Amino acid sequence: MNLFNLVWLELLHRKARLVSGLMAIILGIAVIVGIRSVTIFSEKAVAVKLDNLGANILVLPQGASTDDYYTADIDAPTFPENYVERIVTSNLSGVDNLSPKLSRRVKIGNENFVLTGILPANEITAKPLWQTSGLMGAELKASCATATSENHPSELKDERLTRKVIDSLDALDCYVGFMAAKKLAAAEGGKINIENKEFNIVKILPETGTIDDGRIFAHLHTVQKLLGIENQISAIEIMGCCNAISEGLLSKMRNILPDTRITTIGQIVSTQLETNKMMNKISLIFLIIILLVGGISIGNYMAANVNERKREIGIYRMIGFSRSEIYSMLLLKAVILGFFGGILGCILGTLAGVILGPQLAGIAVQPIIILLPFSILSAIIISVLGSLVPAYLAAKIEPYSIMQEE
Amino acid sequence: MILQLQNITKQYCHRNGAVIKALSDVSASIEKGQFTAITGPSGSGKSTLLFMLGGLLRPSSGSIFFNGQPLHNAGDNALSEFRKNNVGYVMQNFSLVPYLIAEENVMVAVSLLQKDKKKQKEIARGLLAAVGLSDRMDHYPKELSSGQQQRVAIARALANNPSIILADEPTGNLDPLLASEILNLLKELNTERGITIIMVTHSPEAALYADKKILLKDGCVV
Numbered sequence: 001m002n003l004f005n006l007v008w009l010e011l012l013h014r015k016a017r018l019v020s021g022l023m024a025i026i027l028g029i030a031v032i033v034g035i036r037s038v039t040i041f042s043e044k045a046v047a048v049k050l051d052n053l054g055a056n057i058l059v060l061p062q063g064a065s066t067d068d069y070y071t072a073d074i075d076a077p078t079f080p081e082n083y084v085e086r087i088v089t090s091n092l093s094g095v096d097n098l099s100p101k102l103s104r105r106v107k108i109g110n111e112n113f114v115l116t117g118i119l120p121a122n123e124i125t126a127k128p129l130w131q132t133s134g135l136m137g138a139e140l141k142a143s144c145a146t147a148t149s150e151n152h153p154s155e156l157k158d159e160r161l162t163r164k165v166i167d168s169l170d171a172l173d174c175y176v177g178f179m180a181a182k183k184l185a186a187a188e189g190g191k192i193n194i195e196n197k198e199f200n201i202v203k204i205l206p207e208t209g210t211i212d213d214g215r216i217f218a219h220l221h222t223v224q225k226l227l228g229i230e231n232q233i234s235a236i237e238i239m240g241c242c243n244a245i246s247e248g249l250l251s252k253m254r255n256i257l258p259d260t261r262i263t264t265i266g267q268i269v270s271t272q273l274e275t276n277k278m279m280n281k282i283s284l285i286f287l288i289i290i291l292l293v294g295g296i297s298i299g300n301y302m303a304a305n306v307n308e309r310k311r312e313i314g315i316y317r318m319i320g321f322s323r324s325e326i327y328s329m330l331l332l333k334a335v336i337l338g339f340f341g342g343i344l345g346c347i348l349g350t351l352a353g354v355i356l357g358p359q360l361a362g363i364a365v366q367p368i369i370i371l372l373p374f375s376i377l378s379a380i381i382i383s384v385l386g387s388l389v390p391a392y393l394a395a396k397i398e399p400y401s402i403m404q405e406e
Numbered sequence: 407m408i409l410q411l412q413n414i415t416k417q418y419c420h421r422n423g424a425v426i427k428a429l430s431d432v433s434a435s436i437e438k439g440q441f442t443a444i445t446g447p448s449g450s451g452k453s454t455l456l457f458m459l460g461g462l463l464r465p466s467s468g469s470i471f472f473n474g475q476p477l478h479n480a481g482d483n484a485l486s487e488f489r490k491n492n493v494g495y496v497m498q499n500f501s502l503v504p505y506l507i508a509e510e511n512v513m514v515a516v517s518l519l520q521k522d523k524k525k526q527k528e529i530a531r532g533l534l535a536a537v538g539l540s541d542r543m544d545h546y547p548k549e550l551s552s553g554q555q556q557r558v559a560i561a562r563a564l565a566n567n568p569s570i571i572l573a574d575e576p577t578g579n580l581d582p583l584l585a586s587e588i589l590n591l592l593k594e595l596n597t598e599r600g601i602t603i604i605m606v607t608h609s610p611e612a613a614l615y616a617d618k619k620i621l622l623k624d625g626c627v628v
Binding site for chain 1: 457460462463482483486487489490491493495501502503504505506510513514515516517518521523526562565566
């Protein structure tokens with residue numbers, strides 16, 4: 001016989017009250033776990049959706065203007081093309097695809113156009129420009145948010161896995177943007193003279209409503225030779241995972257490429273960060289409410305329990321239990337209640353998340369194992385905090401007063 | 407002399423502000439191995455005196471000594487230790503824990519001094535057998551008769567091998583036959599084991615078992 005046995009036997013003796021005492025903890029923890037599960041998977045869903053917006057990091061030379069993310073590469077100073085290799089060989093995680101570019105304004109006839117040299121195999125079709133162009137070839141493998149069962153809910157298919165790169169672009173082939181084609185009255189299969197060089201118009205690109213509509217795309221190495229700036233580029237477009245960006249990918253890249261400006265589409269990252277912050281705030285608010293409500297409920301249950309057990313606490317004190325042993329007995333009971341309440345609450349909350357997540361939030365939720373120890377610990381803390389005063393009052397019970405009442 | 411009381415006074419403050427004197431200038435001494443009966447009418451302070459002797463209550467003034475050691479100014483932990491090591495209690499209402507079987511009720515008291523569960527069980531079973539309850543060890547208090555419950559309480563009182571057993575109206579809830587059984591058992595513990603018994607009773611028949619009587623009236627020794 002020890003304190004644990006005594007507490008256990010008492011708990012089993014008052015099963016109905018045990019259930020009511022546990023319910024406060026179970027429901028409290030279930031709410032926290034349910035919200036947290038949905039929150040975590042919502043964050044992942046948002047991250048994947050934001051990642052799917054396409055390239056979101058731009059590497060520019062020092063001195064380039066970054067007033068407008070989408071036009072920053074035009075007429076920017078240049079830097080060596082082998083910077084691409086530096087990034088690739090650095091094994092940075094969260095970097096999906098690198099598209100080196102060289103963009104310059106060129107005059108054709110009396111009109112100004114932007115000639116952009118690209119490496120076709122590196123151009124990602126997630127860009128609105130390529131999505132409807134019908135130029136897709138081999139699949140591009142994404143490095144973040146991969147579609148494994150572990151971290152990827154089945155309904156959150158990573159679109160990047162189905163992205164394909166532009167198949168090929170011969171040295172003298174070019175793609176003409178929708179607006180540029182209109183200005184030039186160009187047609188597919190026709191020819192176009194740029195800086196005294198004849199290019200075959202392979203494709204007129206569909207309208208995107210972006211600056212790309214005014215661009216003419218040709219092979220990077222051809223453009224470099226044409227403009228007399230070989231092995232130089234004016235920008236590298238990178239598709240980075242939003243999570244990786246928010247975790248400091250940019251600063252890691254700045255260490256690798258110190259003489260460049262690395263910028264990102266601020267809204268995407270800030271949206272991700274704001275979403276994460278909001279979700280965390282909601283979880284925190286619920287956690288505080290549950291702590292208060294759960295703590296008060298448990299305190300109430302324990303106070304009633306102490307009141308009901310005054311006589312037996314008096315007996316324990318009479319036969320020699322010290323105040324600290326009575327105190328320990330009550331707190332041990334709180335720990336046991338918290339332990340089982342935490343486990344059951346975690347199971348209930350996870351089930352609620354898994355069942356209700358897809359229906360209410362349109363998000364597939366899977367059990368998160370790490371929430372189990374968190375639930376147990378939280379439940380124990382709630383339970384113990386709620387029981388401190390009742391346990392103190394129990395320890396203060398004077399055995400003679402109870403014996404005299406009999 | 408195992409217990410000595412010197413000029414013990416106990417006052418309570420009633421919630422209406424009135425001061426109630428439960429004991430007034432009580433002095434007495436109890437010899438080791440003595441069977442003492444504290445008698446007197448209801449409200450004369452018998453139980454208050456018993457609780458004081460058992461370290462459950464401190465006097466408002468005066469001194470109590472156990473084997474020469476002061477109890478009147480001992481701290482709460484010291485009094486718990488004193489009760490745990492030296493005193494066994496037998497109460498009128500048996501004071502058994504309702505959700506523990508007879509064996510466990512005794513084991514709780516044994517566990518305070520013996521941490522080995524196997525030995526606790528062994529001792530508890532031996533004590534229950536000694537009070538004639540070998541066949542009732544796995545019974546809950548509500549499954550036992552009043553006399554059997556009091557025997558369990560006596561077995562529990564013996565768990566710490568006490569030098570004193572304090573009994574508060576131990577036969578108050580028992581019929582005359584069971585009462586004499588319990589009194590005989592207490593007397594046996596007194597004579598055979600040399601345990602000092604201090605029993606509060608208002609029954610003249612029960613008081614006959616005692617070697618010494620302390621008669622209280624209005625909180626004073628008469």
